[in-house]
Amino acid sequence: MDDFKSFCIEEYNRIFTEEYANSELKKHNDKRKFAQKKAIKLSSINAMKTYPEIEPSDIWKTIYLSHVNSYSGIFDQEVIKKVISADNSWKKSSGHAFEEMIRDIGNLQLHGSGIKILLQKELSFQLHHNNILNEVRDISWLKEQIGTSIFDLYLGIETDSKYLIYGCLQTKTSIRDRVTRDREPSINAMKAFFVSFALVLDGDFLRLPKFQNMVNGDSAEFEINGWHNMYVLTNEDITKNRIKAIDISMDAFVEDCKKGAEFWSSQRQWLDYKWKP
Structure with missing residues (x-):
């Protein structure tokens, strides 16, 4: 030890x-x-x-x-x-180091897939240089999210150094960190037909039913799920419905990023909160 x-x-x-x-x-x-x-x-x-x-x-x-x-x-x-x-x-x-850690490992695993994880400041740069290929309504929505800094990372499909943004990601070193406040923006992202994931380092609070319900929904207090999936870096088997335990390779998260890109590209009109990778 x-x-x-x-x-x-x-x-x-x-x-x-x-x-x-x-x-x-x-x-x-x-x-x-x-x-x-x-x-x-x-x-x-x-x-x-x-x-x-x-x-x-x-x-x-x-x-x-x-x-x-x-x-x-x-x-x-x-x-x-x-x-x-x-x-x-x-x-x-x-907090910033954790965001970059997730981006770096994720992009290494996603290399060659046509998918890239962008920091908020990287998305802002690409928006400023008109390198985001989404429709005007999406772009307006993305600019609003950057203004509130509620999402830490964004998922993009890369084409000739330009991007179609299809997902949002919140990264937390602890599930306690602003999680109640972050749930509503995540739901709004899903209502706007974007993939919404969260990735957490310390998931101890996910042992409690309240926090499990915040993620998975189907409870009196939380009727719908708060994210499409939440990933927790841990060696323990805490996987439960939309909560997934992952290791530093982040394989399950990376595979779900690919599934999200495929579904968003082909059936975006059905990508509401009920979608599950």
């Missing part, structure tokens, strides 16, 4: 040091933020691959401790302030 913790700490520090030293950014704070995000993302991926038997959420928590230790420095009178600052920094950097 201690081996994986040592590995996480050493990997985080190694990657942070390398990325900070190699960064072409000029300001210390910019270089630090860049290096932190890369260290969180890459050390998490490396640890999950090296220790597949360890729960991904436990690895994530250890990377967090590495981040706090790296940020706070030696113990002096300012250490408490630094730790608080490190915690705030973790919340911001780790």
Whole structure:
């Protein structure tokens, strides 16, 4: 057990040091933020691959401790302030790192399929350069979503460096993170005939019936499902209806992305909340 913790700490520090030293950014704070995000993302991926038997959420928590230790420095009178600052920094950097981690692994697995996962800022760039092939109504809707930042990633079918956006993805390091607020926008996406997935790192709360019902529906409180599917990075078998356990390869998620693209392209008019990959 201690081996994986040592590995996480050493990997985080190694990657942070390398990325900070190699960064072409000029300001210390910019270089630090860049290096932190890369260290969180890459050390998490490396640890999950090296220790597949360890729960991904436990690895994530250890990377967090590495981040706090790296940020706070030696113990002096300012250490408490630094730790608080490190915690705030973790919340911001780790969320973005997790988004990029999902995008990077997903796109690696999707290579050659004609499907690509885009960060919100990448979709915004493509919209600005008129590289989105959707109809005007879709484009207006997508611009509204970017304005609210409710979706973290988007699924696109690539054609000659342009994209048909067919799906939206919410990524959460914990199911608790804004999940109640995120459910309604996901339902709206499904009503607009887009695929809507969520991918979660720490799915402990999905053991509770309330959170299971938020995903699957068919309950007095939650009549319909909140997402087409929710994927959880875990070694435990928590698969239940629209909740799927996946490992770092994300094979099931990738296959469902392909199914979503195929259905959206051929039968979009039937792609409502009832659709299931």
